[in-house]
Amino acid sequence: MTSLLGSMPLPGGLFAMGLFTEPVSVAHYLVVGAILFTSGIACMAVKRNALGVLMGIELVLNGANVNFVAFASPYLQAEGGRGLGLDGQAIALFVILLAAAEAAVALAITLNFYNNHATVDVDRADDLKG
């Protein structure tokens, strides 16, 4: 299992960093957040459907949220118990709120766009081209 995994190039790097062997720490969360973030960017960059792009945005935001939460969690602190900091959670809630508002606006734009162009293909939305 280890060798199988170790023979793989990228996970092999992660092995080298000891991710799979060490207890769960901030770094693990950061990896998850980075994957979410990267997936979101990729989703925004490749999806032609506007709804898909919106989903990508949600992924990006939540990737960031994971980081905030991870950094703020007292259980993940190496020294532990440095205080009841809820800063990260508060910001994450704020981001969720923001994402909901942004999604509402964006969906409204999309809906309008659909009404006008009978499509939600973002490649067709080049009215603001210079």
Next chain:
Amino acid sequence: MDLAAQLPTLLGLAWLVPLASFIAILFFGPRMGPHGRNAAWVATAAIVTSLVLSLAAFVAWLAVHPVKAVHHGGHGEAHAADHADAGHGDSHHDDHGEHAEHAAPPAYSGDWYTLYEGGRLKLSIGWYIDSLTVLMFVVVTFIATCIHVYASGYMHDELHDVTDHEVHLSSGGHLHRPGRFPRFFQALSLFCFSMLGILIAGNLAMVFVFWELVGICSWFLIGFYYERKSASTAANKAFIVNRVGDFGMLIGLMALWGALGTLQFADATTTAADGTTVTTPGLFSLVRPAEAGHALRVPDGMVTFAAADEVATIAAEKAADPGAAAAEIAGRVPGWREQGFGGWLLFIAGLGIFCGCVGKSAQFPLFVWLPDAMEGPTPVSALVHSATMVAAGVYLVGRFFPVLTPDALLVIAYTGGITLFIAATIALVANDIKRVLAYSTVSQLGYMMLALGVGGWVAGLFHLVTHAFFKSLLFLCSGSVIHACHTNDMRKMGGLAKVMPYTAGAMLVGCLAIIGAGVPFVIGLSGYYSKDSILAQALSFAQANPRHAILYYAVAGGAFLTAFYMFRLWFMTFAGSPRDHHVADHAHESPAVMVSPLIVLSVLSVVAGWTLPGGFGVANLIEQSRPAGTVETATGGFVFGQALTLPAEYLSHEGAIHVTATMTAFGTALAGVLVAAAMYLWRIVSPDVIATLFRPVYSFLAGRWYFDELYHALFVLPALGVARFASWIDKGIIDNLINGLAWAARQLAGIDAWIDRTLVDGLVNATAGATWNAGLGLKKLQTGRLRQYVMFIAVGTVALFVLASMLFRSSFAG
């Protein structure tokens, strides 16, 4: 209410009523009935009111100062009687002693309103009323009334739109304009007001004001048809020529005021605060002081003015004691007067005032305006030439007579003599009926001036009055003829007596009056008396001063010429057979409104000179106002190197002089009429033959002695030359200078514009262009493709991160 209070009230009202009419017509004229028809009624009513008031004043005057025959010979009882009750009021003589002929005449003076008083300068609106003023008021208002009535008929063309056939428009047609009926009567009223103002004026400054008003009124009226070039030129000519004379008058005014400090005619008596009466002497008593027996004497003011150097020396010597200096100066004044200081000043003052009269009364050399003034409507000619404008000059000389030195009077006499001769010769050959009358006016004015100049004070003013009647009659008759014939040219008339009997008869009366027709020593028309007295006085003067006998010959020759040209006019116009049937067929008698003034004036032309049993007559009425000190023969004068004798006027009424003068007048007039009849009635001698025989003389006279050409060459052309020179300076130098400056400014502006366009604009444009190009380049990045943007953001962020981590490795990584 005594006379002193009545006269200013009556005559002042008579003077102001035409002003009211003028103002009324000025503001409401066009609204007075259709086309302002009722303006004539307003103006006529005003002048009739003036006439009635003047007549009332006349009657009031006669009630207090009854006119009596004057018997001279050094006794002067008549004067004493006349003056018995003249001492009250403002009359400025207080004692009538045994030398009554030396007493001042009855006169009333005062001020209505003082315009300004400060230092020695006092300007006031006042009155000076003597029998001459009252008489002239009656004459002027009476003739003006006749002319108003006549004009309301004559000017009826102006009641509707007028097509002026004498104005050719550039479009080829004739001028078509609205009628100007109210405007005519408006100017006529102002004219009467101005003339009456001259008559009543109590000081020379007021005379001058109304003098100029008369001038401007003549300008309005002569230029009534101002669209005609000839009319506007004539109006300007009359005004400008008068200005020349008025300039001399201003000099005279300054000489009088500068030296004497007053322009009042009569003494003014004022009551001071402490109850004492202060008498300020007027011009008359300054020049002819009562204590010197009213003999002409250079006033103290003029003596000290002329001897200013000596006065300054004395004042400097006795600077410490001004009282002593003043006493010394006062003591030496008689001596200076003996040496002749101030005599020139008085002479110049007199001549200066006369200069104004030369312009206004159309004397040589300023008579050229008057014949041209015929361009005005004929009623205006009648008014200007008889009772108003030209009379003003003679009236002023008469009024100013006491101040004139014998030398000044000699100048006046010669001016009159030259004028009467020149004008009479021009009238001989004139063919325009109004021009004949115009030159006749000039000639008769010359008579008046000559009469005044040779000491015939009554004779000159008597002729002024009689002439006013018959000359206005003649002009109104000529207007009637022109109205009927629509031409001024006598060569187209003839035989009009049949169709216009009233006009012909009235004109015959006028002609007989002007030549002085009458049965010698029995009775005659008005001109007979006035012309005889002029002739007699001229003869008397010639006998006293043999060097100046030529004046008498001028008068006698003038009488012959007058008779000739007046009857030439009458024969050419009314006698014989029509020369132009087109004109004759058209002719008709004028309407009653025009004929009735002719008849009234005819009657007056006949009777104006008569003296009723008991002595009532114009001449004796004027005699009442004879200036103090001019009754007896006087000698004086030094300017022309020899003393002059001004013979007393009563001497010319008696004995050999009177007989000679009357016979001369009768003989010359008869000769003139006979020659005219021989040439134009019986046609024994053809005028054309004579004209051919004396071709140079004829053309000289027909060319009016070439005075207009002479003045054109002497004054108009140099003036035009100066104007051209000034114009050349303006155009050649000033304009070029300004154009050069403008050119330089343009060049400078060109450089400035180049800098602006090239450098400043270039910089701005280059900036704009760079920005534009940058925008164009950056536009390409704005692809509108969302996914590409995401890629850019992602890649850009990573790139920035990489860049930052590479550049700031140390600080970043610690």
